[in-house]
Amino acid sequence: MTAFAIEVSGLHKSFGKTAVLKGLDLSVPAGAIFALLGPNGAGKTTLIHILSTLVAPDEGAARIAGHDVVRARNEVKRSISLTGQFAAVDEMLTGEENLRMMCRLSGLSGAESRVRSAELLRQFELEAAAGKRARTYSGGMRRRLDLAISLIASRPVLFLDEPTTGLDTISRRALWDMILRLKEHGITVFLTTQYLEEADELADRIAVINGGRIVAEGTAEELKARVGGEVIEFRDAADELLASIPTSGSAADVRKTLNEMAGLFPEGTRIGIRKPSMDDVFVALTGNYTNSADKKEAAIS
Amino acid sequence: MKTALTATAKSPSFLTTNAVFIGRSLRHSLRNVESLMMAIMLPILLMLLFTYVFGGALDPTGNYVNYVVPGIILLCAGFGSSSTAVDVATDMTNGIIDRFRTMPIRAMSVITGHVVASLVRNVLATCIVISVALLVGFESSASFGGWLAALGVVVLFILTFTWLFASIGLVTGSPAAASGYGFILLFLPYLSSAFVPTNTMPSWMQGFANHQPITPVIETMRALLSGTPVGDSGWQALLWCCGILLLSLLWSAAAFRRKAGRR
Known part of the structure; x- marks a missing residue:
């Protein structure tokens, strides 16, 4: 078994004439919180889409927990959980219904789903809003619900695409605490962000992406020293x-x-x-x- | 700290996946109060409009209600199915579809859920149309078998057009565009034998009106409900519906796959 949860080599991806990823290499150790730092348009979301099997790369290879993202899509899907850039919750359903639906889709029985949903609602401080429709939730509550959904099936690798963009300072802090707690479960977290402070606060290792390539990689201290x-x-x-x-x-x-x-x-x-x-x-x-x-x-x- | 690299979760069965998505879409239907009201009010208003406002002029003997009922049933079924385009387009533009696609499930079942919910909604709406029709004086000499066959035709029609609207929802970029394209299709019943016999139309229009899918379906319903022989329109209606249904299924599956690889 490999010690890397995510391994990427020579990844290329273009949309039409626009080259988004130009030979990207990356390795993420298992159990780490890894931040990919870069401005808008640097290729962060495209990389997450490739790693989560939504988009196929033009060239190069990527493996999640040892499974190739193109050839072993189903094994990859069984190993990951994606929290996209826009909170992926069903607005017409209540917070609890959202969780129960996702529990069922993750292979839990009806009874197991009820227990797991209640657990997650408590863990993410959403009990009071459990019966309210998600469309009435604040930005921070939606993100918390989204993150709770991502944790249903205890997948080893979790992708968070700009988890705190658009949140106020207090909600951002609360979400950071919840992300840091994921380390206790041994989950590998791969998150993208535009904020140095966020990467600094959360990540064991940071990679800086610019123009479709990794331009620097290291701990927060190493990067700041530069x-x-x-x-x-x-x-x-x-x-x-x-x-x-x-x-x-x-x-x-x-x-x-x-x-x-x-x-x-x-x-x-x-x-x-x-x-x-x-x-x-x-x-x-x-x-x-x-x-x-x-x-x-x-x-x- | 323990480091997990092996996946433990199991995948739900195909049946569970579909049941979950059907339940989701039915909940959406019940909670979308405006479109639920519209689905109930529209058939009632149309029935009253065609019977009491236009009916007297179109047929002074007062028999128009017997002519127009099949047309109103299909008009309402078509209108009811069209909201599927908006539902599907909304799902495709929201982040939730990416989450479904990255789970080890058959994500296409999201569409199946919308289709089944539309079927349930529109069969109920059809029952309302028929009840109102009977209240305003619709008389049918159809046998029980005839009624059952007519219901079968309506269900096939709803299924066909719901899948067609689902495909439209998949290929259009936004819910607003989906609603716009869907609207164009809703003109088809007016250019058929739904409200007036096609031989009262200009000859150039007859060519279209006699050879479009709605006319044979209407004629089949009319024959079944009045207890007269169905004739050629029966197999023509079946052929049109099954053909469009098959093409829509292929179209939606292809559109769903293409959307996955594009972004």
């Missing part, structure tokens, strides 16, 4: 950003940077110090800027 400790921002009197410069975060390095910059900016320039953002990771790892506002910034600094 970006620098703190970023100094220079703003003019009208609060317009003049430049942002990464530093190691040590007092000496900050002082040195400020000295180097002295006299370069007009009277009234103010500074701020912040943690590295997703964009900073990208600048450091790829030299690319993820949106046009940052290009302006790059031109100045």
